Amino acid sequence: MxxxxxxxxxxxxxxxxxxxxxxxxxxxxxxxxxxxxxxxxxxxxxxxxxxxxxxxxxxxxxxxxxxxxxxxxxxxxxxxxxxxxxxxxxxxxxxxxxxxxxxxxxxxxxxxxxxxxxxxxxxxxxxxxxxxxxxxxxxxxxxxxxxxxxxxxxxxxxxxxxxxxxxxxxxxxxxxxxxxxxxxxxxxxxxxxxxxxDRMMSLDELRELVPENTTEEQQKGIQIELDKLLLPAWAAVDDLPAVRLNDQQTSLIMHGQAVANANYAEGSLIRLFGTSLDSDAERFLGVAEVVEQQLKPKRLICTEADQ
The missing domain is CATH 3.30.2350.10 (Pseudouridine synthase)
Known part of the structure; x- marks a missing residue:
């Protein structure tokens, strides 16, 4: 903003x-x-x-x-x-x-x-x-x-x-x-x-997208336009290297357990992507830290229990 x-x-x-x-x-x-x-x-x-x-x-x-x-x-x-x-x-x-x-x-x-x-x-x-x-x-x-x-x-x-x-x-x-x-x-x-x-927008520009006294159908359209402005959750950590996990690794990570990975230096922060719970689509899981050649969860989008 x-x-x-x-x-x-x-x-x-x-x-x-x-x-x-x-x-x-x-x-x-x-x-x-x-x-x-x-x-x-x-x-x-x-x-x-x-x-x-x-x-x-x-x-x-x-x-x-x-x-x-x-x-x-x-x-x-x-x-x-x-x-x-x-x-x-x-x-x-x-x-x-x-x-x-x-x-x-x-x-x-x-x-x-x-x-x-x-x-x-x-x-x-x-x-x-x-x-x-x-x-x-x-x-x-x-x-x-x-x-x-x-x-x-x-x-x-x-x-x-x-x-x-x-x-x-x-x-x-x-x-x-x-x-x-x-x-x-x-x-x-x-x-x-x-x-x-060049990516910034003002409060006035944002307010113009939300007129008053709108119908329920109009509100749905407004929400769609607002959502288009949002960057993905990983945008804040987009400079970190990314690792894509398989189904088993995804499950372990989302239960707070570490998975093996020897490709990055000790202490490195890594973006994690894995499989969705209800589809084959890829999803952002969160950030892990490399500890003793393992990816240890540090900040996760949500846990299995939260689902």
């Missing part, structure tokens, strides 16, 4: 859940209310594989406002400091800083307005109460960072990074190095793992 600005990720999630009338739903990595862009949403059994997307690399574009610092490091926060922007800034100078200070494995201190938890409480809730706690630096990896535009007191960046990277912290730290401070004016997430921006 292409999350709009001004609402929380959970609010967006709940709207999609209601549209699909899903009993269970989850998103894979929150975006701040100010932020827009890709928010993968898992429904039903697919929520079991959301962690894989949480661990994926992400790609963002952002606009940094120079000369103004805020308490949250973004435009939603209160201004805490203003300084003049250096007049000698050039694209080459900024790019040199980006490559030397923000490329590869770096350490960054997450904002107090992040969703990280301290003794069970999200940091942003503590920050809003005026409570400050020590936030330890964490290592993240910036695969690619580039300047895409420089305009007076604003710069545009594109960042391809590992999980856990805070773009606000990059902008805050860059502003400190430039000597004028900075905060995030705009933040848009383009990609999450293998999911790319």
């Amino acid at each position: 292409n999350k709009p600005p001004g609402i929380s990720s959970n609010s967006a999630l709940q709207q999609v859940r209601r549209i699909y009338d899903a009993a269970k739903a989850g998103h894979t990595g929150a975006l701040d209310p100010l932020a827009t862009g890709m928010l993968p949403i898992c429904l039903g059994e697919a929520t079991k594989f959301s962690q894989h997307l949480l661990d994926s690399d992400k790609r963002y574009i952002t606009t940094a406002k120079l000369g103004v610092r805020t308490d949250s490091s973004d435009a939603d926060g209160a201004v805490v400091e203003e300084k003049p922007v250096p007049t000698d800034l050039t694209e080459d100078k900024i790019d040199a800083i980006l490559q030397s200070e923000f490329s590869g494995e770096i350490e960054q201190v997450p904002s107090m307005f992040s969703a990280l938890k301290h003794q069970g409480q999200p940091l942003y809730k503590l920050a809003r109460k005026g409570i400050q706690v020590e936030v330890k630096p964490r290592k993240v990896t910036i695969h690619e960072i580039k300047l895409t535009a420089l305009r007076d007191d604003e710069i545009d960046l594109e960042v391809y990074c590992s999980k856990g990277t805070y773009i606000r912290s990059i902008v805050e730290d860059l502003g400190h190095i430039l000597g004028c401070g900075a905060h995030v004016k705009m933040l848009h997430r383009l990609d999450v793992g293998a999911f790319t921006a």
Whole structure:
């Protein structure tokens, strides 16, 4: 989903859940209310594989406002400091800083307005109460960072990074190095793992498919169109190697037992496909981990008992 600005990720999630009338739903990595862009949403059994997307690399574009610092490091926060922007800034100078200070494995201190938890409480809730706690630096990896535009007191960046990277912290730290401070004016997430921006759709586009006051027959047609938009449950783990099991192996796996397989390295995660209970059709079973040359069930779509 292409999350709009001004609402929380959970609010967006709940709207999609209601549209699909899903009993269970989850998103894979929150975006701040100010932020827009890709928010993968898992429904039903697919929520079991959301962690894989949480661990994926992400790609963002952002606009940094120079000369103004805020308490949250973004435009939603209160201004805490203003300084003049250096007049000698050039694209080459900024790019040199980006490559030397923000490329590869770096350490960054997450904002107090992040969703990280301290003794069970999200940091942003503590920050809003005026409570400050020590936030330890964490290592993240910036695969690619580039300047895409420089305009007076604003710069545009594109960042391809590992999980856990805070773009606000990059902008805050860059502003400190430039000597004028900075905060995030705009933040848009383009990609999450293998999911790319061209696959997103907005809440408005989704709502247009669900008009009010429809007949029962029309509702069936609407549901068919909604279902066409859903990716398969294995989409979140599509980058994992796949193993197809025979009837006997399928039965063992779905009863929680391991099956022999010596083709993959210890600790590898594998997508499992097997035979359906009531037909010869292939179905997605879940994810297994290679343990001592066996495929050991790790996350299954459902067990035999659930059937």
